[in-house]
Amino acid sequence: MGAELETAEPESQPRTFGMMVELFHGGDVVVLSGAGLSTESGIPDYRGPSGLARRGQPMTYQAFTGSAAARQRYWARSHLGWRHIGQAVPNRGHHAVAELGRRGLLDGIITQNVDGLHQAAGAADVTELHGSLHRVMCLACGQRTARTDLHRRLAAANPGWDAGPALINPDGDAVLADDATASFRVVDCLACGGVLKPDVVFFGENVPRPRVEACYAMVERARSLVVLGSSLTVMSGFRYVRHAAKVPVPVVIVNQGVTRGDAYAAATVDAPLGQVLTDLVTALP
Numbered sequence: 472m473g474a475e476l477e478t479a480e481p482e483s484q485p486r487t488f489g490m491m492v493e494l495f496h497g498g499d500v501v502v503l504s505g506a507g508l509s510t511e512s513g514i515p516d517y518r519g520p521s522g523l524a525r526r527g528q529p530m531t532y533q534a535f536t537g538s539a540a541a542r543q544r545y546w547a548r549s550h551l552g553w554r555h556i557g558q559a560v561p562n563r564g565h566h567a568v569a570e571l572g573r574r575g576l577l578d579g580i581i582t583q584n585v586d587g588l589h590q591a592a593g594a595a596d597v598t599e600l601h602g603s604l605h606r607v608m609c610l611a612c613g614q615r616t617a618r619t620d621l622h623r624r625l626a627a628a629n630p631g632w633d634a635g636p637a638l639i640n641p642d643g644d645a646v647l648a649d650d651a652t653a654s655f656r657v658v659d660c661l662a663c664g665g666v667l668k669p670d671v672v673f674f675g676e677n678v679p680r681p682r683v684e685a686c687y688a689m690v691e692r693a694r695s696l697v698v699l700g701s702s703l704t705v706m707s708g709f710r711y712v713r714h715a716a717k718v719p720v721p722v723v724i725v726n727q728g729v730t731r732g733d734a735y736a737a738a739t740v741d742a743p744l745g746q747v748l749t750d751l752v753t754a755l756p
């Protein structure tokens with residue numbers, strides 16, 4: 472399959488764009504979206520074309536569950552990060568995807584993003600592969616609650632706490648000096664007093680198996696798989712591209728910069744997501 476398109480000259484893009492229009496026109500498309508779709512909403516993509524490394528080390532599941540000090544650091548940083556992520560609004564790329572859904576062209580959306588912006592744009596049938604920062608779960612009783620509620624509780628428990636401006640990561644984590652986190656007060660589950668964790672898949676943690684299998688089944692039923700804004704660095708998303716190519720279900724990748732899945736793609740479009748998706752909606756009958 473068109474591996475030669477990987478290094479295609481820019482003039483070949485109308486052809487690959489045309490292929491994408493044809494695939495969407497045929498319907499039954501499954502979308503796999505990543506951080507590149509949310510950059511136009513002001514959420515940084517640390518694996519994007521800028522090539523900038525992530526700011527600071529991500530929290531691992533083992534560190535989070537194993538140490539109260541690690542949880543204090545995490546929640547202090549995340550409390551700051553939420554001011555940024557929680558206020559982000561969907562961009563024209565998210566709105567275009569929602570419109571494709573309303574036109575009945577999508578079989579489902581698998582997103583690696585934890586920002587909730589597909590749903591905020593009105594999209595249905597969204598599977599959040601890595602969970603959502605908009606929810607919090609209790610590790611003891613399993614109850615899920617809204618992040619906005621936790622944000623209010625953390626703000627109330629930490630009056631006057633302000634670590635100043637911080638660098639924000641796309642997973643809602645922020646970089647703070649340790650002395651700024653040492654005074655931060657963490658709150659526990661209101662129902663049982665258990666430890667609260669954002670309802671996202673941490674590094675060192677697996678995507679729940681039923682969710683993984685449901686996405687494999689979705690890809691197998693699809694007429695095509697279209698990747699939007701992911702370099703497919705993380706195996707949790709990349710495996711669906713590999714699987715689609717094996718079935719085979721044609722894969723189109725729209726991303727700024729090369730991706731790990733390019734060799735599996737029937738076509739690649741290297742362009743800003745918001746513009747391409749808006750053009751796509753316009754080009755469809």
Ligand SMILES: [Zn+2]
Nearest residue numbers: 609612660663
């Ligand atoms: Zn609980």
